[in-house]
Amino acid sequence: MTENHTLTVRDNRTGEEYELPITDGTVRAGDFAKIGKTDDEPGLAVYDPGFTNTASTRSAVTYIDGDKGILEYRGYPIEQLAEKSTYLEVAYLLIHGELPTREQHDQWVHEITFHTFVHENLKSQLQGFRYDAHPMGMLLSSVGALSTFYPEARNISDPQIRHDQVVRLIAKMPTLGAWSFRHAQGKPYVYPDNDLTYTENFLSMLFKMSEQKYNPDPRLAKALEVLFILHADHEQNCSTNAVRSVGSSQVDPYSAVSAGIAALYGPLHGGANEAVLKMLKRIKVPENIPAFIEGVKKGDEKLMGFGHRVYKNFDPRATIIKKAVDDVFEVTGVNPLLEIAQELERIALEDEYFVSRKLYPNVDFYSGLIYEALQFPPEMFTVLFAIPRTSGWLAQWIELVDDKEQKIARPKQIYTGDRRLDFTSAEQRWS
Ligand code: CMC
Numbered sequence: 001m002t003e004n005h006t007l008t009v010r011d012n013r014t015g016e017e018y019e020l021p022i023t024d025g026t027v028r029a030g031d032f033a034k035i036g037k038t039d040d041e042p043g044l045a046v047y048d049p050g051f052t053n054t055a056s057t058r059s060a061v062t063y064i065d066g067d068k069g070i071l072e073y074r075g076y077p078i079e080q081l082a083e084k085s086t087y088l089e090v091a092y093l094l095i096h097g098e099l100p101t102r103e104q105h106d107q108w109v110h111e112i113t114f115h116t117f118v119h120e121n122l123k124s125q126l127q128g129f130r131y132d133a134h135p136m137g138m139l140l141s142s143v144g145a146l147s148t149f150y151p152e153a154r155n156i157s158d159p160q161i162r163h164d165q166v167v168r169l170i171a172k173m174p175t176l177g178a179w180s181f182r183h184a185q186g187k188p189y190v191y192p193d194n195d196l197t198y199t200e201n202f203l204s205m206l207f208k209m210s211e212q213k214y215n216p217d218p219r220l221a222k223a224l225e226v227l228f229i230l231h232a233d234h235e236q237n238c239s240t241n242a243v244r245s246v247g248s249s250q251v252d253p254y255s256a257v258s259a260g261i262a263a264l265y266g267p268l269h270g271g272a273n274e275a276v277l278k279m280l281k282r283i284k285v286p287e288n289i290p291a292f293i294e295g296v297k298k299g300d301e302k303l304m305g306f307g308h309r310v311y312k313n314f315d316p317r318a319t320i321i322k323k324a325v326d327d328v329f330e331v332t333g334v335n336p337l338l339e340i341a342q343e344l345e346r347i348a349l350e351d352e353y354f355v356s357r358k359l360y361p362n363v364d365f366y367s368g369l370i371y372e373a374l375q376f377p378p379e380m381f382t383v384l385f386a387i388p389r390t391s392g393w394l395a396q397w398i399e400l401v402d403d404k405e406q407k408i409a410r411p412k413q414i415y416t417g418d419r420r421l422d423f424t425s426a427e428q429r430w431s
Helices: 078-084 087-096 103-111 119-127 134-150 160-183 198-207 218-230 238-247 253-265 274-285 286-298 316-332 338-350 352-356 363-373 376-402 426-430
Strands: 004-013 016-021 060-064 070-073
Touching: 004 070, 070 078, 070 087, 070 316, 078 218, 078 316, 087 103, 087 160, 087 198, 087 376, 103 160, 103 198, 119 134, 119 160, 119 198, 134 160, 134 253, 134 376, 160 253, 160 376, 198 218, 218 316, 218 363, 218 376, 238 253, 238 352, 238 376, 253 274, 253 376, 274 286, 274 338, 274 376, 286 338, 316 363, 316 376, 363 376
Parallel strands: none
Antiparallel strands: 004 016, 060 070
């Protein structure tokens, strides 16, 4: 019980004391604004670049305990979901807050399956990209473009309209992701196959050629299912914060989700798995690892796929992925980069630099190896992250829209620039 807990703050500039309520282990930043406020001066603000210690919302979607390596969606441990559930069931759980009944599940799967097709004009838009366009750039622009096909989506206060867009987005992401992949290869885009499961259909749209029916290897479809479950949500990370921040302007969900895709594109976030693969290829042979590690310690570069803002002992997703690596390699043969990754991990985990900073492999360290074994080029890796993360973004977006406490996101700043300069015209300055 924390209701009666307070924090007493003494402002040594004035000697005044303030009592701030503590609720759920937090104090309201707005309460600090009362401290030292005069007619001429604003009150105190808190300064927190990167929001390292600022809660932006109350949320019931995903729970993380970074010290203990715990990740739960709606209270269910990630390990159990990865072992026993499917991606679409997890997506339902994230969006609706509880597990579906059989009828709800069947209806949900049916709805998603029958919304996988995209408007032909969107296909033309994708075809307009250069042959070497990055698939994440293609994905983020085509998801943004979806808002123009469903203008009713901007009516975000109508639950049925919201539901329709949620279904469309989850359904169409694999289609757009797969077509971005085919585009780079100059291969024809493959239409969805409604007889297949979500991940099987994705594999079909990626790899089908002239055969009548594509039959994906069930072990690969299962591995992809596990990877999708692991990536479905991760509370208030950079891209989710982008979705919430942009969504707080009450824009439609396609625009908000494309902001999330843009955030995920960056190498410090979802782009890390692509960077890991490039790093492993650059290291090439285990003999080059010590020199590489020395460079990291000198600050020349980062060991990509290591470290996390929240997980400080291990990333539970990385543990599950390591198991999936074995299953996939059983089908595809071992990726020679695995040896370098394992050796890199072994050396780093014994090195004082990484141990003292609590830097452990994160979800991206091994996922790239699986993706490469599945014949994806590194540019596709972040697309494979964005597709499943869509359900998490949307669960968080719905929570935002329903949250009466939320306002348009608008952080404060500490202004450090000049003031009250006299402007002289260009003619005067250049004469
Ligand atoms: N390699 C070498 N040093 C590192 C690394 C790394 N991967 N990560 C952190 N450090 C060092 C950092 O230089 C700092 O050292 P010092 O205290 O001497 O200045 C210390 O560890 C603390 O790091 P930080 O940058 O303050 O930590 P952060 O919480 O701001 O950053 C991170 C977290 C994930 C951005 C960072 O660890 C990183 O850049 N890792 C590599 C990129 C990566 O793998 N990203 C995927 C994250 S998991 C998937 C996802 O959620 O998108």
